[in-house]
Amino acid sequence: MRKNRIHHIIRLLFVFFCMNVVWYIAYLLMNHSILPSPFAVYNAMFHLGGQEIVLNVGYSLFRIFAGVVLALIIGLLIGLLMGRSLTWNKLLDPVVYLTYPVPKIALLPVVMLFFGLGETSKILMIMLILLFQIIISVRDGVKAIPENTYDVLTSIGASTVQKFWHVTLPGALSVILSTIRISLGTAISVLFFTEIYGTEHGMGFFIMDAWLRLDYPEMYAGIMLFSLVGFVLFLLVDFLDYKFMKWRGVQR
Amino acid sequence: MSNSRNKGLVIKDLKVEYKVGQLALGQMDLSLPEHGIYTIIGPSGSGKSTLLRAIAGLLPSYMGQIFFNEKSVNVKETLIGLVPQNYGLLPWKTVHDNIQIAMKISHTASISKQERENQINQWLSSMGISDLADRYPLSLSGGQQQRVAIARAFAILPTILLLDEPFSALDAITRETLQILFLDNWLAHPATTLFVTHDVEEAILLGQKIIVMPSNKEETPEMIDNELVFQMKHEDKRDSVDFFEQTKRIRKVMQEIW
Numbered sequence: 001m002r003k004n005r006i007h008h009i010i011r012l013l014f015v016f017f018c019m020n021v022v023w024y025i026a027y028l029l030m031n032h033s034i035l036p037s038p039f040a041v042y043n044a045m046f047h048l049g050g051q052e053i054v055l056n057v058g059y060s061l062f063r064i065f066a067g068v069v070l071a072l073i074i075g076l077l078i079g080l081l082m083g084r085s086l087t088w089n090k091l092l093d094p095v096v097y098l099t100y101p102v103p104k105i106a107l108l109p110v111v112m113l114f115f116g117l118g119e120t121s122k123i124l125m126i127m128l129i130l131l132f133q134i135i136i137s138v139r140d141g142v143k144a145i146p147e148n149t150y151d152v153l154t155s156i157g158a159s160t161v162q163k164f165w166h167v168t169l170p171g172a173l174s175v176i177l178s179t180i181r182i183s184l185g186t187a188i189s190v191l192f193f194t195e196i197y198g199t200e201h202g203m204g205f206f207i208m209d210a211w212l213r214l215d216y217p218e219m220y221a222g223i224m225l226f227s228l229v230g231f232v233l234f235l236l237v238d239f240l241d242y243k244f245m246k247w248r249g250v251q252r
Numbered sequence: 253m254s255n256s257r258n259k260g261l262v263i264k265d266l267k268v269e270y271k272v273g274q275l276a277l278g279q280m281d282l283s284l285p286e287h288g289i290y291t292i293i294g295p296s297g298s299g300k301s302t303l304l305r306a307i308a309g310l311l312p313s314y315m316g317q318i319f320f321n322e323k324s325v326n327v328k329e330t331l332i333g334l335v336p337q338n339y340g341l342l343p344w345k346t347v348h349d350n351i352q353i354a355m356k357i358s359h360t361a362s363i364s365k366q367e368r369e370n371q372i373n374q375w376l377s378s379m380g381i382s383d384l385a386d387r388y389p390l391s392l393s394g395g396q397q398q399r400v401a402i403a404r405a406f407a408i409l410p411t412i413l414l415l416d417e418p419f420s421a422l423d424a425i426t427r428e429t430l431q432i433l434f435l436d437n438w439l440a441h442p443a444t445t446l447f448v449t450h451d452v453e454e455a456i457l458l459g460q461k462i463i464v465m466p467s468n469k470e471e472t473p474e475m476i477d478n479e480l481v482f483q484m485k486h487e488d489k490r491d492s493v494d495f496f497e498q499t500k501r502i503r504k505v506m507q508e509i510w
Contacts, residue, residue: 152340155308155332156358156408166353170344247344247388 036217044217045224053225059201060229063119063191067126068180075131076176079138080168089139096135104128105190117198125194126187130180137179141172173244181237188230203229260285261307261325261412261444265316268302277302277314278469284461286321289438289445289482291455293502294465294473295510300448304414307446308334320411320444331358333410333443337417339401341389348372348385351404358408371407378437379403395426399433406437413438413445420450431457432486452506456481456498457489464502466509474505 020038027037036044082089082096108125115121150167158166195204203226210219266280277299284290294300306314309326318325325332334340341350351372363371376382379399389397398418405413418434419427435458438445449455455462460482464474480494489495 148336151310151336152334153357154310155334156354157328158357162357166342247390
């Protein structure tokens with residue numbers, strides 16, 4: 001088990017190293033300032049103030065977190081309602097069906113008009129991206145729990161809250177986690193868009209700022225840091241999956 | 253005398269329809285004294301499971317009444333231990349947590365944490381599954397899962413114990429081991445028990461009385477006394493004359509009403 005994990009990390013590091021080699025070769029071939037060498041970029045990265053990095057990464061992470069949490073709360077409520085009650089499903093299904101294909105990023109100007117250029121519009125955009133996917137996956141996840149899973153708890157008089165906590169939520173969690181994993185990529189891309197206006201913090205701002213100043217090493221350093229944010233978020237979802245989905249992976 | 257007659261589980265005019273006019277369970281009238289173990293045998297579709305679900309409070313509606321000691325079974329004091337055919341364990345909880353959660357929900361705050369842990373360990377060891385406490389149900393065999401389900405049902409100290417063909421998916425040897433284990437535990441904690449089975453031998457081995465359900469829902473079920481076999485030592489039951497006689501008798505009843 002432990003050996004496997006070490007192998008996995010070594011493989012990842014090897015791939016990372018190879019990508020840098022390819023980058024370096026491309027740099028040598030191009031020999032132009034728009035593609036600095038990896039060394040110049042890492043050098044720029046280490047010369048960034050620690051405080052600056054923490055501030056920008058912190059802002060980006062905060063916006064993502066706020067968006068995800070908000071989407072989870074609303075999505076869980078609506079998804080549960082649709083999964084457990086036929087009437088609500090009939091009522092809300094057309095709404096979800098009609099709004100799901102709307103490209104949410106196209107709503108960015110609308111959200112900016114309604115909620116201004118501040119934090120609210122940024123967090124709302126991320127929430128919008130995630131919300132519909134979460135609603136649909138929670139509904140399907142809840143529906144997929146066999147009705148008789150509740151029987152024993154019902155017969156000993158469990159309350160609705162207890163049934164939600166011990167059956168519905170853990171039963172739907174695996175679908176919720178994979179939905180978050182899938183939509184996280186989109187959410188991070190949208191975060192970039194929202195950080196190029198009305199803010200002086202966040203990785204999106206940082207990258208565009210470096211670009212405007214023609215400081216390409218720093219721009220690339222920003223892109224790498226931004227990728228790191230995405231990577232950390234993925235690791236977090238993996239960790240949650242490992243922690244809460246142990247029961248699934250232990251087939252005889 | 254009339255008082256003692258109303259003791260135990262009393263089912264009056266019970267009738268269940270799944271759709272209007274479509275009977276799932278015909279007229280049932282049963283009076284089952286407390287601390288008894290009753291096996292129910294019947295053809296599929298005769299409403300055995302429906303009867304258990306009605307008592308367990310899992311049906312949205314039924315006609316008639318179900319009392320335990322003159323109180324409706326749907327009140328909180330009548331605690332029901334259910335062992336469904338598919339074991340009914342929560343796959344995302346460990347063996348230990350499955351039992352713990354059932355105890356927590358059924359006995360809100362009445363015992364200390366330490367006391368509860370002791371009881372869980374005791375039940376796990378009496379079902380022979382102490383070493384499985386931290387395993388998840390999906391990693392267990394059918395027999396092991398059923399041990400957990402039975403341990404959980406006993407652990408909440410139920411007034412009524414309902415088992416719906418608990419051993420039917422198990423192989424013969426596992427089934428016999430579990431029958432003995434179940435009976436031993438039941439003798440130590442004799443809750444009023446309804447045990448549904450489709451196996452005539454199992455019905456005779458485990459029941460004090462045997463209820464044979466008719467295939468025609470308009471007829472009333474037949475109740476057969478089985479005290480003679482029940483009083484024997486479990487090892488001797490199968491080879492006894494009484495067991496053989498009882499088998500013949502039940503098969504005859506089955507031929508008449510199925």
